[in-house]
Amino acid sequence: MVLRWGVAGAGRISHDFVIAVQSAYPKDHKFVAVAARSEDGATTFAKDHGIPKAYGGYEKLAMDPDVDIVYVGNLNTQHFSTCKMMLEQGKHVLCEKPFTMNEKQTRKLIELAKSRKLFIMEAVWSRCFPVYHEAKRIMDSGEIGDVLFAAVHFGHALQHVERLTSVQMGGGAILDLGVYMLQFQQYVFRNLKPLHVAVNGHLNRAGTDESCGAVITYPDGKMAVVSTSARVALPNEGVIVGTKGTLKIPDFWCPTRLITPNGVKEYPLPRSEKPYLHHNSAGLCYQAEEARKSILSGQIECPHMTHAETIELARLMDLLRKEMGVTFPEDSQEF
Numbered sequence: 001m002v003l004r005w006g007v008a009g010a011g012r013i014s015h016d017f018v019i020a021v022q023s024a025y026p027k028d029h030k031f032v033a034v035a036a037r038s039e040d041g042a043t044t045f046a047k048d049h050g051i052p053k054a055y056g057g058y059e060k061l062a063m064d065p066d067v068d069i070v071y072v073g074n075l076n077t078q079h080f081s082t083c084k085m086m087l088e089q090g091k092h093v094l095c096e097k098p099f100t101m102n103e104k105q106t107r108k109l110i111e112l113a114k115s116r117k118l119f120i121m122e123a124v125w126s127r128c129f130p131v132y133h134e135a136k137r138i139m140d141s142g143e144i145g146d147v148l149f150a151a152v153h154f155g156h157a158l159q160h161v162e163r164l165t166s167v168q169m170g171g172g173a174i175l176d177l178g179v180y181m182l183q184f185q186q187y188v189f190r191n192l193k194p195l196h197v198a199v200n201g202h203l204n205r206a207g208t209d210e211s212c213g214a215v216i217t218y219p220d221g222k223m224a225v226v227s228t229s230a231r232v233a234l235p236n237e238g239v240i241v242g243t244k245g246t247l248k249i250p251d252f253w254c255p256t257r258l259i260t261p262n263g264v265k266e267y268p269l270p271r272s273e274k275p276y277l278h279h280n281s282a283g284l285c286y287q288a289e290e291a292r293k294s295i296l297s298g299q300i301e302c303p304h305m306t307h308a309e310t311i312e313l314a315r316l317m318d319l320l321r322k323e324m325g326v327t328f329p330e331d332s333q334e335f
């Protein structure tokens with residue numbers, strides 16, 4: 001089955017996503033339409049990527065009968081309303097991270113998708129990389145023993161990026177980058193519930209978080225130490241420590257290498273003719289294929305990033321923000 005995609009938001013990540021999917025899977029995935037707030041924005045994007053239809057306004061995309069699934073690539077603050085609109089018109093959805101602004105919005109969207117029997121997934125692309133599948137296999141096999149410790153320090157110097165520093169645009173290090181460090185430790189400790197989360201960090205002048213660190217403890221001596229900064233580059237390596245050995249994942253959010261006690265495993269990315277805007281964006285293709293496989297087999301969630309995990313991720317981000325004193329207008333919004 002060919003999966004027919006629509007794209008909501010003609011910005012930077014949508015650009016990379018379309019190139020990645022078109023390059024990796026020219027037959028099984030087709031982009032049939034793109035929508036932007038302005039018709040000009042959509043038309044330019046459509047021309048650049050060979051997409052047949054361009055809409056000024058997301059509503060027209062939601063109404064297009066030729067679209068099976070919509071990739072939502074607009075601002076964090078727009079994810080909830082855009083996803084809701086698409087689900088209400090019967091579209092499956094792959095929504096960029098962070099899924100929404102908070103746990104309340106997240107639960108609402110997932111309820112809606114379930115009630116309509118539609119697929120929805122938070123685009124935590126990391127989870128769909130071959131490195132994550134292999135690291136999971138190794139953890140499950142017992143090769144590194146009992147996994148007791150996970151660490152990751154994820155930072156980029158991003159003060160120049162407006163959507164990241166502004167409250168109105170749903171900014172902050174936690175929602176933009178912290179989502180990755182939290183999903184990483186969640187991936188390591190799977191379905192365990194934290195016993196305690198200790199949090200600290202700094203705010204910027206606009207009142208959003210520019211850095212944040214957390215120590216998360218789990219039962220049976222397990223713990224994670226995670227930190228993020230939108231001001232400086234950090235090592236960006238995920239570390240998983242077991243009683244018999246350690247796994248290291250350089251570029252843990254979009255990895256191509258896994259360092260194991262038995263050597264280094266390499267997983268090169270698919271090639272593309274066109275340049276990307278972000279590091280390792282070719283790997284954005286894997287989540288698209290996971291979405292296709294799930295939809296084909298009648299699943300409404302992806303096994304690598306389940307609804308329960310998306311809800312837990314939102315709960316943890318809310319908790320970190322609360323500890324830091326960061327609130328958004330969406331937090332007091334009623335439905």
Ligand SMILES: NC(=O)C1=CN([C@@H]2O[C@H](COP(=O)(O)OP(=O)(O)OC[C@H]3O[C@@H](n4cnc5c(N)ncnc54)[C@H](OP(=O)(O)O)[C@@H]3O)[C@@H](O)[C@H]2O)C=CC1
Pocket residue numbers: 008009010011012013014035036037038041073074075076096097098123125163176278
């Ligand atoms: N997976 C990954 O590696 C990455 C994911 N992301 C995520 O993707 C999303 C978009 O990020 P990115 O592509 O960098 O963002 P952009 O700044 O490129 O903006 C994306 C879209 O958001 C809308 N938008 C931008 N600015 C405004 C504004 N001032 N007011 C209203 N709408 C606006 C526009 O939609 P339109 O075209 O409809 O006008 C724009 O095309 C975020 O949620 C981010 O977290 C971002 C980078 C990497």
Ligand SMILES: O=C1OC[C@@H](O)[C@H](O)[C@H]1O
Pocket residue numbers: 156158176177278
């Ligand atoms: O998802 C992301 O990953 C890479 C970062 O540079 C970017 O800000 C973020 O949105």
